[in-house]
Amino acid sequence: MALFEAVNVTKKYGDQLALDKVSISVPEQSIYGLLGPNGAGKTTLIRIINQITGPDSGELYLNGKKLMPEDVQVIGYLPEERGLYKKMKVGEQALYFAQLKGLSKAEAMKRLKYWFNKLEITEWWGKKIEELSKGMAQKVQFVTTVLHEPKLLIFDEPFTGFDPLNTNIIKKEILYLRERGATIIFSTHNMESVEELCDNITLIDKAKTLLEGSVHDIRSQWAANEYDLVFDGDVKIEGNGDYNILNQQKEGNKSIIRLKTISSIKTNDILQTVLKSGNLISFNPALPSMNEIFIRVIENRN
Amino acid sequence: MNKISVIIKREYVTRVRKKSFIIMTILAPLLMASIIILPTMIMMNQDGEYKKIAVIEDNSDLFKGVIRNTKDAEFVYLENVKVEDLQKTFESAGYYGILYISPELINVPNAVQLISKQQPPIGLLQYIENSLKKEIERQKLLAYKIENLDEIMKNIETSVSVQTKKIDETGAVKGTSTGIAMALAYLFGFMMYMLVFIFGAQVMRGVIEEKTSRVVEVIISSVKPIQLMMGKIIGIALVGLTQFFIWIFLTIGIATVVKTTVLPKNNLTELTQSVPQNMMSADNQAAVAAQSANVSPQLAEFSKMFDSAMNQPWGLIIFCFIFYFITGYLLYASVFAAIGSAVDNETETQQFMLPVTIPIIIALMVAIGTMQNPESSLSFWCSMIPLTSPIVMMARIPFDVPYWQIAVSMALMIVTFLAFVWMAAKVYRTGILMYGKKTSWKEMWKWLRYSG
Numbered sequence: 082m083a084l085f086e087a088v089n090v091t092k093k094y095g096d097q098l099a100l101d102k103v104s105i106s107v108p109e110q111s112i113y114g115l116l117g118p119n120g121a122g123k124t125t126l127i128r129i130i131n132q133i134t135g136p137d138s139g140e141l142y143l144n145g146k147k148l149m150p151e152d153v154q155v156i157g158y159l160p161e162e163r164g165l166y167k168k169m170k171v172g173e174q175a176l177y178f179a180q181l182k183g184l185s186k187a188e189a190m191k192r193l194k195y196w197f198n199k200l201e202i203t204e205w206w207g208k209k210i211e212e213l214s215k216g217m218a219q220k221v222q223f224v225t226t227v228l229h230e231p232k233l234l235i236f237d238e239p240f241t242g243f244d245p246l247n248t249n250i251i252k253k254e255i256l257y258l259r260e261r262g263a264t265i266i267f268s269t270h271n272m273e274s275v276e277e278l279c280d281n282i283t284l285i286d287k288a289k290t291l292l293e294g295s296v297h298d299i300r301s302q303w304a305a306n307e308y309d310l311v312f313d314g315d316v317k318i319e320g321n322g323d324y325n326i327l328n329q330q331k332e333g334n335k336s337i338i339r340l341k342t343i344s345s346i347k348t349n350d351i352l353q354t355v356l357k358s359g360n361l362i363s364f365n366p367a368l369p370s371m372n373e374i375f376i377r378v379i380e381n382r383n
Numbered sequence: 384m385n386k387i388s389v390i391i392k393r394e395y396v397t398r399v400r401k402k403s404f405i406i407m408t409i410l411a412p413l414l415m416a417s418i419i420i421l422p423t424m425i426m427m428n429q430d431g432e433y434k435k436i437a438v439i440e441d442n443s444d445l446f447k448g449v450i451r452n453t454k455d456a457e458f459v460y461l462e463n464v465k466v467e468d469l470q471k472t473f474e475s476a477g478y479y480g481i482l483y484i485s486p487e488l489i490n491v492p493n494a495v496q497l498i499s500k501q502q503p504p505i506g507l508l509q510y511i512e513n514s515l516k517k518e519i520e521r522q523k524l525l526a527y528k529i530e531n532l533d534e535i536m537k538n539i540e541t542s543v544s545v546q547t548k549k550i551d552e553t554g555a556v557k558g559t560s561t562g563i564a565m566a567l568a569y570l571f572g573f574m575m576y577m578l579v580f581i582f583g584a585q586v587m588r589g590v591i592e593e594k595t596s597r598v599v600e601v602i603i604s605s606v607k608p609i610q611l612m613m614g615k616i617i618g619i620a621l622v623g624l625t626q627f628f629i630w631i632f633l634t635i636g637i638a639t640v641v642k643t644t645v646l647p648k649n650n651l652t653e654l655t656q657s658v659p660q661n662m663m664s665a666d667n668q669a670a671v672a673a674q675s676a677n678v679s680p681q682l683a684e685f686s687k688m689f690d691s692a693m694n695q696p697w698g699l700i701i702f703c704f705i706f707y708f709i710t711g712y713l714l715y716a717s718v719f720a721a722i723g724s725a726v727d728n729e730t731e732t733q734q735f736m737l738p739v740t741i742p743i744i745i746a747l748m749v750a751i752g753t754m755q756n757p758e759s760s761l762s763f764w765c766s767m768i769p770l771t772s773p774i775v776m777m778a779r780i781p782f783d784v785p786y787w788q789i790a791v792s793m794a795l796m797i798v799t800f801l802a803f804v805w806m807a808a809k810v811y812r813t814g815i816l817m818y819g820k821k822t823s824w825k826e827m828w829k830w831l832r833y834s835g
Binding site: 131156158163164177180183 | 386389390393397592593596597598599600601602603604605606607816
């Protein structure tokens, strides 16, 4: 069942269309990726979900019911540009935001201790935000976002500013949050993280939805009859009337070859022809990376 | 409602804990007190320094013995001494300075010099000028050959000091000092101006800070924009009131200390207070005069001013101050908040600041005018118009404003500030989420009419 749904959401800023009948459906306990180039309308959609601004038309549902102002209590939002008071101390600030989300001071304290320990940032408690690096501040903001254990978490570009180590930590935490029952929507340019984390995605460009569905389905759809073959030793294959060779390369004592079928040849028949060339180790349909799909979709459109 | 209090608390606590706040809160009353007390102290301490002044006249003795010795200056008339000679040695001879008079003085006003190593005190100069002036006038009169001139002169010699008395509804007479009322008018008008401006600008900076650091997005995803705006405005108002009350207590404290230590304890207060009540009785007047003769005149004057300050209707003044501070501040602070929300950084605020600053500057100028003429119609109208009334009315209050005027002014103020807060909230709500666009008044007007 969908925890969150947006149906035909349209938003205009003046004459400019920011969202044009965009719909998303986020299953419960899943991770949903919002993709799109800069200025596509992702942040606008996120702001609408957070009820920072209202849509011109379209409906929003949480748990099957219309989204209400009180629902902000069960939503956690990590904005793209980190929003923390520079002159305020980390601990006080985290407490402040927790209280704004409706937690009591004592409860907020307890949970903050847990999270600060978990992310190993306890020693920053008395520091001011301006003394922290960008990545450090981001960790603090991450904590303030998840602290009230919201059912729906919205992360706008959660990985920018993190080093690979911290990116991994945050990825792990996101997966852990899902495991504990949270539903997560996040926008990103980091396609690698999409493949790793997302169950479903929507690709928006110029206010319109271009692509929607589960990551697995989309990648299979875009596979476009390409296969990766790996052989032992130095092996070369020639293209024929049924397939072209896109790429051949040696890696150590293996040869990796990508071929693309151009007729309606069955994979069994391909195998029979190539098996003669050498010792085949693996044969896989080549799933295009989300990165390739992203670029191709946007370029096709233009 | 609960969330608003969380916001108010943060705004208040972060500001009150700042070092700059603590320093300002403690230093300002000390500064104020020293501005009031220091001149008095200097005035009183002047008596201590005794000065001997050599008087030299150029080839005549027109002014011999004209300048009488006072209790802190002695004038020694030297004959057959050249200025050029004495100039080099007067200090070692124990003189403070040389007063060199040329006989042309009768016709040429500046033909007299006081030569000294230090800047001579104003009081001494005035004394010399007065003495010489009187003598010249006397000599000019003498030239008319009027009979019994000396007697006539003695008869017409008078001295006038206007005593201001105010009669209230019960017929009781109070001694007042216009000087004190003016000083208070100025003080209140100016304090109001400072407070509205300082704390209004703080609201604006706070809004800009939240907008540029994008904190506002996080907060708006938890509370309504109006809650954030009002929380900020109220929190900063409480900071202002805290400062104001600390200032009052410190000032009263300092005033009490001054009264008990600096002023002699021989019941000066009772003395000056008894004067008006016994005005009609000649006997008492003489008695009082005899008594006052024992006190140095400056001290008596100081004590009189002090009591006049204490006689002001402090209850009304403090009530009005708090009322006008809160409403005036809310009015301007909400405008400042709206401006802060409409811009991306502080430099962009300037085009919006001017129209906001103008009424405040006008108010301050009218308030200064009010001190000269408290009953003028300009003062009256400016104390009614809500944009200027907080400052102008505060300047008028030490001069006794009819209660109905205060009531009308306050009612207008309440209506206006509510309207301003309402409009500002609408602009604010749209403005805080707008980035990268240069905002104009026209644009803000559009936001004002947005419905959703």
